Amino acid sequence: MEAISLIVRSIFVDNMIFAYFLGMCSFLAVSKDVKTAMGLGIAVTFVLVITLPINYLLENYVLKAGALAWLGDDFANVDLSVFSLLIFIAIIASFTQIVEMVIERFSPALYSSLGIFLPLIAVNCAILGGSLFMQQREFPNIGMATAYGFGSGIGWLLAIVGMAAIREKLEYSNVPKPLKGLGIAFIITALMALGFMSFAGIDM
Amino acid sequence: MAMNRESNAYTILYAVVMVVVVALGLALTHQLLKDRQVENENIDKMQQILRSLNVDVTADEALDRYGQLIQNAYLIDEQGVKVAETEGTAPQDPAFSTELGDPEAKGLPVYEAVVDGSLKYVIPMSGAGLWGAIWGYMAIEADGSTIYGAEFDHSGETPGLGAEIADTSFKQQFQGKQLFRDGEFRSVAVVKPGRTDAHRDYVDGISGGTITSQGVDKMLRESVGAYRDFLIKLNMANQ
Amino acid sequence: MADYNRKNMALLSSKTKAALLGPLNKNNPVLVQVLGICSVLAVTSKLEPSIVMAISVTLVVAFGNVIISLLRKSIPNRIRIIVQLVVVASLVTIVSEVLKAFAYDVNKQLSVFVGLIVTNCILMGRLEAFALGNGPWPSFLDGIGNGLGYGWILIVVGFFRELLGSGTLMGHQVIPQAFYDAGYQDNGLMMLAPMAILLVACIIWVHRAVNKELQEETN
Numbered sequence: 001m002e003a004i005s006l007i008v009r010s011i012f013v014d015n016m017i018f019a020y021f022l023g024m025c026s027f028l029a030v031s032k033d034v035k036t037a038m039g040l041g042i043a044v045t046f047v048l049v050i051t052l053p054i055n056y057l058l059e060n061y062v063l064k065a066g067a068l069a070w071l072g073d074d075f076a077n078v079d080l081s082v083f084s085l086l087i088f089i090a091i092i093a094s095f096t097q098i099v100e101m102v103i104e105r106f107s108p109a110l111y112s113s114l115g116i117f118l119p120l121i122a123v124n125c126a127i128l129g130g131s132l133f134m135q136q137r138e139f140p141n142i143g144m145a146t147a148y149g150f151g152s153g154i155g156w157l158l159a160i161v162g163m164a165a166i167r168e169k170l171e172y173s174n175v176p177k178p179l180k181g182l183g184i185a186f187i188i189t190a191l192m193a194l195g196f197m198s199f200a201g202i203d204m
Numbered sequence: 205m206a207m208n209r210e211s212n213a214y215t216i217l218y219a220v221v222m223v224v225v226v227a228l229g230l231a232l233t234h235q236l237l238k239d240r241q242v243e244n245e246n247i248d249k250m251q252q253i254l255r256s257l258n259v260d261v262t263a264d265e266a267l268d269r270y271g272q273l274i275q276n277a278y279l280i281d282e283q284g285v286k287v288a289e290t291e292g293t294a295p296q297d298p299a300f301s302t303e304l305g306d307p308e309a310k311g312l313p314v315y316e317a318v319v320d321g322s323l324k325y326v327i328p329m330s331g332a333g334l335w336g337a338i339w340g341y342m343a344i345e346a347d348g349s350t351i352y353g354a355e356f357d358h359s360g361e362t363p364g365l366g367a368e369i370a371d372t373s374f375k376q377q378f379q380g381k382q383l384f385r386d387g388e389f390r391s392v393a394v395v396k397p398g399r400t401d402a403h404r405d406y407v408d409g410i411s412g413g414t415i416t417s418q419g420v421d422k423m424l425r426e427s428v429g430a431y432r433d434f435l436i437k438l439n440m441a442n443q
Numbered sequence: 444m445a446d447y448n449r450k451n452m453a454l455l456s457s458k459t460k461a462a463l464l465g466p467l468n469k470n471n472p473v474l475v476q477v478l479g480i481c482s483v484l485a486v487t488s489k490l491e492p493s494i495v496m497a498i499s500v501t502l503v504v505a506f507g508n509v510i511i512s513l514l515r516k517s518i519p520n521r522i523r524i525i526v527q528l529v530v531v532a533s534l535v536t537i538v539s540e541v542l543k544a545f546a547y548d549v550n551k552q553l554s555v556f557v558g559l560i561v562t563n564c565i566l567m568g569r570l571e572a573f574a575l576g577n578g579p580w581p582s583f584l585d586g587i588g589n590g591l592g593y594g595w596i597l598i599v600v601g602f603f604r605e606l607l608g609s610g611t612l613m614g615h616q617v618i619p620q621a622f623y624d625a626g627y628q629d630n631g632l633m634m635l636a637p638m639a640i641l642l643v644a645c646i647i648w649v650h651r652a653v654n655k656e657l658q659e660e661t662n
Contacts, residue, residue, distance in 0.1 A: 009334070013365075014335070018636070018637070019636060020485050020636070021480065021484045021485050021636065021639070021640070022559070024480045024484075025478060025479065025480060025564040028480070082230050082231070082233075082234040082536060082540065083227070083230060083536075085532050085535060085536050085539070085558050085561060086226065086230070086529065086532040086533060086536060089528050089529075089532045089561050089562075090525065090528070090529065090532075093524060093525050093528050094525065097524070097525075119524070122524065122528070123528075123562045123564055123567045124562065125559050125562040125563070127562070128558070128559060128561060128562045129555065129559055129562075132555040132558045132559065133335075133360065133555060135555075136335075136336060136359055136360045136554065136555055137335045137336040137359070137360050138336055138337065138359075176648075177651075177658050178647070178648050178649075178650075178651035178652040178658055179644070179647070179648050179651070180658060180659045181658075181659030182474075182647055182659065183644050183647040183648050183651065184644075186640050186641070186643055186644035186647065187640075187641060187644045189637075189640050190637040190638070190640040190641040190644065191637075193636060193637035193640065194635075194637045197635065197637070209517070209518075209519055209520070210519060210520060210521065214519060215519040215521055215522055218517070218518070218519055218522070218526075219522060219525075222526060222529060223529075226529055226533045229533060229537075230533060230536055230537070233536075233537050233540050233541075234540060237540050237541065237543070237544040240544035240545070241540070241543045241544050241547075244543065244544065244547035245547075247547075248547060248548075248551075263547065263548065359554075360554065360555075
């Protein structure tokens, strides 16, 4: 139950894009049509769901102050948190690279639709952001961390698909010249974000 | 370059050397800066304690003001009795270094402050908000019931919503509220804005930050509640 | 995106000066190349963290560029991205450690967003597009230029959000009490995250109204 509430919150209230602007670069670059937006959204969700639990385990059993206590009393005072950023990004980058290779080898069709986004994902702020928020929020167990990853990913997917749908319709609109393209995309994002703020009252 | 840049051996060697260099570099930086970081954390804690006494000072002045205002600090046990040999206000002393909720803690920290000639007690609080930890300090008058000031902070509540608990307007509501009513410990309720609570003093929660507000309410009941016997003693002594 | 980068390379490697000054205006990483808007707008609700963020990013881009440029002949191509990420992540960790030691308050306000500099696309963009193909000195200038080009936008946004949202600048009250007495109110909306995006849209609007060649044809 708590996990469901966490998922709902991370989709609507603390949406990666609309509340924290994480993953804006690819959000703006790849939101020109719904189909590719969907592909990227799924890829982001997938990577978040896998990397968050991995990083959660690393954080709690290797990196955090006192996390190495399971190795024996000598290690109880070791604090490796200075390396957390490095480890998180290394996990994310290697994981995306592995997934890319696996998909390319076994499913060229999937690769051509999804694989091209994977290199982009290593530097997608939403993924690293997920891990950093996980670290900051100290989730009680790995299940909650996974649920958070899933919710954040779906929230991101929802945002980018919605954005792409609006931009497809936008072709027929008369936008002031200097605002064409990037400018109007920013304004739409801002308005969508304001809209999402009305979900803030959600209480489960 | 004699070696082939794309060979496996070179790639692996490169990666290993890189990891070692980076690890050493970061560990060194961390060691060099660690003392200053710990000092900053202590000063930050002092600033929070001072803010609960409605004294808002910059980091530079915090140490001096803390020394002036905080006269004593010690641990108490669950019955509200001072634990022997725990007095001292410095960062390495038990009261300052004890974390709430630490199973090995010898007791609950209490700070005694003298502001404008009158004695206040400052107690720490800690709880959970929507996303992560929330914590704070509460300054209580010598009668053990009247709140003199409160300070809240959080690790990652939603900006503009739950994060507002760290805002002055929220904290100021607590001033003058009573923890006791009819001689019984009731804590202070955090209610939805516009609602009331007939049984105890209350403050308005954050609109849109329901779960964080509930977290503060729970923290007030539990963290302050842990000091119940201590506060009752103060209350009795002053009647 | 790739087209942009190729164009930049040709443009920038021809002149060192262009490497430094281009990103401030015609080649601005945020306004033109759409890089690095990511996380960091979330820290612009006040001017001070915006400035610290701008400086941090500038330093990380500049030194990341130099290091990658020095290593460019030795990096195995297969682990190129990982090497870049490791260099950037280490620099960011150092920045975050230094902030914790010397600017604790600001560090607290920036919270996870210091760490998120790692995934700021400007960094990877510049490392890939410039540092891998140029010497250390032009790379350094390119880093400074891009950092500043990104920084001034951050600072402008931070300036307006703090001024209009809380009536202060760097924490000091600048809107006189007389205004409030006359009925003026701080615009609470400016403190909300979406307004940062809207302000960037306004900057883009002005920027493209002046630089007509940057205007796009389609929506």
